[in-house]
Amino acid sequence: MDLEEIYRLAVDFRRYFHRKPEVAEQEYETQAYITDVLQRYGIAYTTVGTGIIARVGQGALCVALRGEMDALRVKEATGLPFASENEGMMHACGHDMHLAMVLAVTIALKQQEPLLQKTVKIVFQPSEEKRPGGARLLLPELLKDPVPRAIFAQHVYPGLPTGCVGVRSGAFFASSDNIIFSVEGKGTHAAMPQNGSDPILATACLIQFYQTLVTKFRNPLTPAVVSVTSVHGGTANNVIPDRVDVKGTVRTHDNELRDRIFELIDEKSEAICGLYGCRFKRDKTMNGLPVLMNDRLLTEQFVGRAGYLLGQEHVRLMEPLTLGEDFAIYLQSIPGVMWVLGVCPPIQDAMPPLHNPGFSPDEEAMRTGIVMLLDCVNRFPVN
Known part of the structure; x- marks a missing residue:
């Protein structure tokens, strides 16, 4: 599959997920849709609660990708032709795009499976927005042999223009x-x-x-x-x-x-x-999130590859963000990188923020996200 084919798949997936948002711990229809797609392409998977871990390739060398499934209790006000059909629910944090890119990339990896020479685990995670969080639910299954040597994820970010990525080594997202x-x-x-x-x-x-x-x-x-x-x-x-x-x-x-x-x-x-x-x-139930700590070496490698693929002017070294992200849970056990993906349309100086009823990320940004996800898998480990 070429990039355009993967992108078109991602657009179709994204619009379906956007029309059919489900909140944390209720992602039943989302799970059924994803497992149906995986079965159609002959991709092996395991379910954990409403989550899924798919598997492509084989071998002891293992790398993982993650996308989130849940939406928010927000009444949508975007006016999109594929706006939410579920009253009072909306993908206002971009999880529909995260999920669509990861699912499209999974299909692309399956089609190049004979060339992979590694195992790729793809995490479709529920309940990122609700604590204690879906990462804690899926991590034990993810850590079964072969244990991933690296894990990668991205988060849409309205503060950067389409075509850009932003990242920071070490502490990036805050504890929450x-x-x-x-x-x-x-x-x-x-x-x-x-x-x-x-x-x-x-x-x-x-x-x-x-x-x-x-x-x-x-x-x-x-x-x-x-x-x-x-x-x-x-x-x-x-x-x-x-x-x-x-x-x-x-x-x-x-x-x-x-x-x-x-x-x-x-x-x-x-x-x-x-x-x-x-x-x-x-209430001393400590189920918050630790600081999200990007691995230093993997971040350096990501920055180098992103500069090569996208152009240095499209790679931003970020200041710490006070947003919380349960990807931090995975990074306590597996080295990895989360980056932010610019989604502000080029014709706009600014756009509504995350969790806003009017949040409408630029779908063209998924081209950049797909390129970086595939590169993280195909180039790992970078010598």
């Missing part, structure tokens, strides 16, 4: 953790606060303190974000409630700082709440 906690006090009439303990006041002090985690407890050269995004407590203007429930997020590019932030949250929050006669209770 939820803060979920409650502050419990003693409710009372608002006109008689001395008869109770005010969890709203204690929560306000906690929120102020959490901002100091990134201003006073962090090396200022290490990126980090602590944001409280949801506060719910009380139902009436004249009643101090018994409880306040709070949610937020923590992002950083340093796994030691990630752990230290939560140590400080637990240690200091209990003391602060105690000042107001309240109790702090945090």
